[in-house]
Amino acid sequence: MHRYLLQLIGQHGCKVPANPALDEAAAGLIKAWELYGSASAVIMFVVEREEVNVYDQKLLEYHIKERNSAVCVIRRSLADVFRNGKTKSDQCLFVDGLEVAVVYYRAGYSPKHYPTEKEWEARLTMELARCVKCPSVGHQLIGTKKMQQVLAEPGVLERFLPDKDSFQRVRRTFTGLYTLDLGTEGDRNMKYCLQAVKKYVLKPQREGGGNNIYGDEIRRILLKTPESRSQFILMDRIQPKSNKNILVRQDTPVSECIDVIPELGIVGIIISRGDEILLNKEAGYLVRTKTMDQEDGGVFAGRAAFDSLFLM
Numbered sequence: 449m450h451r452y453l454l455q456l457i458g459q460h461g462c463k464v465p466a467n468p469a470l471d472e473a474a475a476g477l478i479k480a481w482e483l484y485g486s487a488s489a490v491i492m493f494v495v496e497r498e499e500v501n502v503y504d505q506k507l508l509e510y511h512i513k514e515r516n517s518a519v520c521v522i523r524r525s526l527a528d529v530f531r532n533g534k535t536k537s538d539q540c541l542f543v544d545g546l547e548v549a550v551v552y553y554r555a556g557y558s559p560k561h562y563p564t565e566k567e568w569e570a571r572l573t574m575e576l577a578r579c580v581k582c583p584s585v586g587h588q589l590i591g592t593k594k595m596q597q598v599l600a601e602p603g604v605l606e607r608f609l610p611d612k613d614s615f616q617r618v619r620r621t622f623t624g625l626y627t628l629d630l631g632t633e634g635d636r637n638m639k640y641c642l643q644a645v646k647k648y649v650l651k652p653q654r655e656g657g658g659n660n661i662y663g664d665e666i667r668r669i670l671l672k673t674p675e676s677r678s679q680f681i682l683m684d685r686i687q688p689k690s691n692k693n694i695l696v697r698q699d700t701p702v703s704e705c706i707d708v709i710p711e712l713g714i715v716g717i718i719i720s721r722g723d724e725i726l727l728n729k730e731a732g733y734l735v736r737t738k739t740m741d742q743e744d745g746g747v748f749a750g751r752a753a754f755d756s757l758f759l760m
Contacts, residue, residue, distance in 0.1 A: 449624065450464050450491075450758075451464050457708075460541055461692050463758050463759045464601070464756045464757060464758060464759075465470070465757055465759060467732045467733055467756075468610060468717045468731065469731060469732025469734060470507065470508065470511055470519075470730045470734060471511060471515075471549075472533075472715065472717060472729075472730075472731030472732050473484065473715070473717070474510075474511035474512045474514075474515050475515065475717075475728060476517060476717035476719070476727070477491055477508075477512060477552060477582065478512060478516050479548055479719060479727060479744075480550045480551050480580040480582065480719055481516075481519055481580075482582065483547045483719065483721075483726065484549035484550065484579065484580055486547055486548060486549055487518060489517075489546075489547040489549035489579075489747050490520045490521065490522050490548055490549060491512065491519060491520070491522075491548075491549060491550040491552060492521075492522050492523075492524055492543060492548045492552065492576075493509070493521060493522070493523045493551065493554055494524060494525070494526060494551060494553045494554060494555050495522075495523050495524070495525060495550050495554050495555050495558055496525065496531070496554075496555045496561065497525040497527060499554075499555075500729060501554075501748055504536040505523075505554055507537050508540065511729060517528065520546075522543070522544075522546060523549060524543055525555065526555065526556060526561065526562070526570040526571065527546075527565040527566060527567065527570070528617075529570035530544070530545045530566040530567065530569055530573075531568040532700075533570060534573075535573060535576070535577050538578070538684055539576065539577050539578040540577065540578060540579075541573070541574060541577035541578070541579045548574075548577070548579045548665060549579055549580065550579060550580045550581075550582060550701055551574050551579050551580070551581050551582065551616045552582045553581075553582060553583065553588075556571060557588065557655045558655065566604045571584075571585075572736065574603070577666075578618050578720070580595055583600065584743075585719075587589075591655070592653050592679075593651045593652070593653055593654075593681045594681055596625055596681070597626065597627055597669065597681040597683075598623040599633065600624075600625040602724045605618060612627055616730065623683060623684045623686055624683065624684035625681060625682070625683050625684075626641075626682040626683070627678075627681065627682075628670075628677040628678055628680050628681060628682055629677075630675070630678055631680045632678070634678070635683055638674075638677065638682075641666065641670070641682055642667055642671075644662045645663055645664060645665055645666040645667050646662075646685070648659055648664075648666060648672070648682050648683065648684060648685055649661070649662060649682075649683045649684075649686055650662075650666045650669060650680050650681075651681050651682075651683055652679060652680050653680075653681060655681060658744055658746055658749045658751075660743070660744050661680075662685075662743045662744070663743075664725060681753070688709050689717065690707040690708060690709055690740050691707070691708055691709070691710065692705050692706070692707065692708070692739065693705065693708045694706070695708060695737065695739060695753050696753060697750075697753055706739055707739070707740040708735070708738065708739055708740065709737065709738055709740060710732060710735055710737040710755055711735065711736050711737070711738070711745060711752075712734075712757070713733060713734045713735075713736075714730060714732075714733050715730070715732040715733060715734060716728075716729065716730055716731055717729055717731045733757070735754065735755040735756060735757060736752045736753065736754055736755060737752060737755040738751055738752035738753075739751075
């Protein structure tokens with residue numbers, strides 16, 4: 449769409465680089481299905497029971513089918529897996545009688561997805577099965593805010609990137625990340641934060657957008673239950689440069705050129721068998737842009753819009 453619009457105003461559409469993220473995601477799931485080694489097995493999307501974010505999920509499902517018509521995709525909730533899932537002696541997972549090669553979690557990353565012990569039991573069943581998990585519980589925990597903060601501590605990143613040039617290049621991309629664990633260091637970081645809350649972002653161990661805490665709300669949360677502060681990490685608030693652009697949303701006047709902030713995310717695919725890395729590659733990108741007055745930008749939450757890169 450953006451290439452087409454650029455051509456209408458006499459710009460070269462090639463300044464918007466190709467983005468293979470959707471095709472690469474489909475290819476990654478198919479590769480995992482192939483590695484499992486059963487032509488009759490399925491890819492299972494784990495979704496919320498009252499799923500409302502269905503459209504991008506279905507688009508990925510269609511791309512999988514277009515790339516390999518032999519692959520069948522099913523959609524089940526954690527409750528469905530609890531009721532109708534079972535593992536056999538060889539640890540193969542079957543749901544509604546269908547063998548599952550790949551479990552792809554579009555739910556299961558938020559506490560609200562586990563309202564009862566049944567959902568936790570379903571997650572444990574899938575984790576112990578031999579099907580490929582996307583992500584496994586280990587990979588999911590690696591992506592938590594606490595792990596980001598720990599990796600930023602002196603000497604930690606070097607354990608995983610022993611080459612000095614590599615870890616220095618990676619470390620230069622970090623912003624300030626600080627522990628709030630109970631103890632001397634956490635006390636000091638909390639003191640600095642309360643003196644200048646607008647300089648920081650308070651981050652809980654949550655995914656999915658709309659969870660970060662800003663401004664005076666940080667002070668309220670930390671002083672209300674100081675004994676629970678270790679469930680958060682503290683981060684220096686990034687102060688990005690703004691751009692002028694038009695945000696096209698149902699609730700935004702399209703004729704108004706406003707100050708916006710774009711955010712670039714790089715998509716990656718990794719497949720591993722224990723410590724053996726079978727595939728690890730960059731696989732496209734995602735750009736979302738929000739207005740300057742929004743602290744936390746999320747497309748589905750209604751505070752941002754999908755965008756494209758424009759190469760200069």
